[in-house]
Amino acid sequence: MNRNQVLLLSGALTGTAAVGYAQMSGYSAADLLRTSSGRSFIQVLNFLEQNYLYEVDRDAVMRGAIQGALGALDNEFTYYEEPADNEIDAANLEGEFYGIGVVLEGDRSGKGVRVGTVYQGGAASAAGVRMGDVFLEVDGKDVRSTSTNDLVKLVRGKPGTPVTVTFSRSGTPYTVTMKRKAVSNVSVETAVLDGGVGYIALTSFYNKRASEQFRAAVQEMKARGVTHLILDLRDNGGGLLNAGVDVADQFMQKGPIVSLQQKDGRSRLYGEAGASAGDYQGKLVVLVNRNSASASEVVSGALQDVKRATVIGEKTFGKGVAQAVLNTADGGRAAIVNSEWVTPNGRHINKEGILPDILVKDTRFPIPLNFAGSGVKPGTELTLVVDGQEVKAKADSDGVFRYIGDYPHRERSAVQGQATVDLESDRQLRAALEYFRTGSVSKDLQMTAEEAKKERESAHEKDGEETQELPQPAPGQSAPPPAPAPTQP
Numbered sequence: 001m002n003r004n005q006v007l008l009l010s011g012a013l014t015g016t017a018a019v020g021y022a023q024m025s026g027y028s029a030a031d032l033l034r035t036s037s038g039r040s041f042i043q044v045l046n047f048l049e050q051n052y053l054y055e056v057d058r059d060a061v062m063r064g065a066i067q068g069a070l071g072a073l074d075n076e077f078t079y080y081e082e083p084a085d086n087e088i089d090a091a092n093l094e095g096e097f098y099g100i101g102v103v104l105e106g107d108r109s110g111k112g113v114r115v116g117t118v119y120q121g122g123a124a125s126a127a128g129v130r131m132g133d134v135f136l137e138v139d140g141k142d143v144r145s146t147s148t149n150d151l152v153k154l155v156r157g158k159p160g161t162p163v164t165v166t167f168s169r170s171g172t173p174y175t176v177t178m179k180r181k182a183v184s185n186v187s188v189e190t191a192v193l194d195g196g197v198g199y200i201a202l203t204s205f206y207n208k209r210a211s212e213q214f215r216a217a218v219q220e221m222k223a224r225g226v227t228h229l230i231l232d233l234r235d236n237g238g239g240l241l242n243a244g245v246d247v248a249d250q251f252m253q254k255g256p257i258v259s260l261q262q263k264d265g266r267s268r269l270y271g272e273a274g275a276s277a278g279d280y281q282g283k284l285v286v287l288v289n290r291n292s293a294s295a296s297e298v299v300s301g302a303l304q305d306v307k308r309a310t311v312i313g314e315k316t317f318g319k320g321v322a323q324a325v326l327n328t329a330d331g332g333r334a335a336i337v338n339s340e341w342v343t344p345n346g347r348h349i350n351k352e353g354i355l356p357d358i359l360v361k362d363t364r365f366p367i368p369l370n371f372a373g374s375g376v377k378p379g380t381e382l383t384l385v386v387d388g389q390e391v392k393a394k395a396d397s398d399g400v401f402r403y404i405g406d407y408p409h410r411e412r413s414a415v416q417g418q419a420t421v422d423l424e425s426d427r428q429l430r431a432a433l434e435y436f437r438t439g440s441v442s443k444d445l446q447m448t449a450e451e452a453k454k455e456r457e458s459a460h461e462k463d464g465e466e467t468q469e470l471p472q473p474a475p476g477q478s479a480p481p482p483a484p485a486p487t488q489p
Helices: 008-024 028-036 036-051 059-072 085-095 147-155 209-222 242-248 295-307 428-438 449-464
Strands: 079-081 096-099 100-108 111-120 132-139 162-171 174-177 181-184 189-193 198-200 228-232 254-261 267-274 281-286 310-314 323-328 332-342 371-372 380-385 389-394 401-404
Touching: 028 036, 036 059, 059 332, 079 085, 085 096, 085 147, 100 147, 111 132, 132 147, 147 162, 162 242, 162 380, 189 209, 198 209, 228 428, 242 254, 242 267, 242 295, 254 295, 281 295, 281 428, 295 310, 310 428, 389 401
Parallel strands: 198 228, 228 281, 281 310
Antiparallel strands: 079 332, 096 181, 100 111, 132 162, 162 174, 189 198, 254 267, 254 332, 323 332, 371 401, 380 389
């Protein structure tokens, strides 16, 4: 497939799927009446309309029916996204929207949505909003229990329109009114580390500008004389498949990058590398973790297969399927699994993942202490000593007590595109730097023999496990990671 066709493949896959349906029996109002299940569906809708005690929201019922139809396939990557959510995703995909210029983080301890990063030049920065501030109200609406996605819908809007937000800072509320401004979705962060080692973190492929941003980052590294480069794909849950192909192509001179296998069992070449003057040809290490998925696995799998890079980290998520997409008449989106992707060496990664060449745990975000219990008098204050430190919890009216420590969050620079790294907490990054210096990674940085054994065996265990449903992206593309990802409004 040539370069000009790649960006159109998502649409081409959708069109192909539509032709396939036309050649099959298809679905129409008349077809529904020919089957007992179809007649039952119409019966239930009429019964609901005539007998339900309350007013029926027909749109909600129809969308629920669509969700039920796709949900019946029991496939986590086949789904329907309602119009409001699809509108947010479409803006993310375009790479620009209008908001206040912050990164949102949903706190898994249930303490609400907080500000992860405030970008310079944004409305929030000018208003004095700081990292760690917690959202309380947006335009008078209480958002203390609102999800991150729903909060984004409230904060984003038309350019120049005002939004009034009440935040809490160290327990003290304050209110500011800001005018929404253009916010660019920057998916690439760069730095040059000690020893002249280049570092590019690609945080998402779900951005039409990701390829352009990545190419600029590679050229920056070449201009600065970087001969050893770290490509960080950790927590990158994927996105546009053609963007993944484009990234891999910048490190490969020739040969297949990824093929797609559909239900007929045949594999068709999707992306192929070609030599270019802009390609980076120096030493390369790729960092991955359990949340590296889909397009991230396309890149790391291809570079590993052709021995172009050394892959360091944890076994990846194992999302090796692409979706065909239908934009629905109501402004929503239906995505169905359409094909499985295959690496240059013929590996199928779905539910298997990419096993790194060197196994090193991701130590950046340790799981905080948490516990729960019951059986004490309401209001009882408990004190536990853990590693010499006191931890306090208070029982509620039912005698239930719980404690959830603060979850660490990823530090981001206030300047978009500028990477922030922490060598002290980041064992995988230290391993990459050591590999460049010595050609190997010391045992104290690598996983233990027992951990490595579990890592190698876990791919086979995944087949019998329930896979966490992920928030899904658009046209023929990869899924976001299972961990809560920061969102920009």
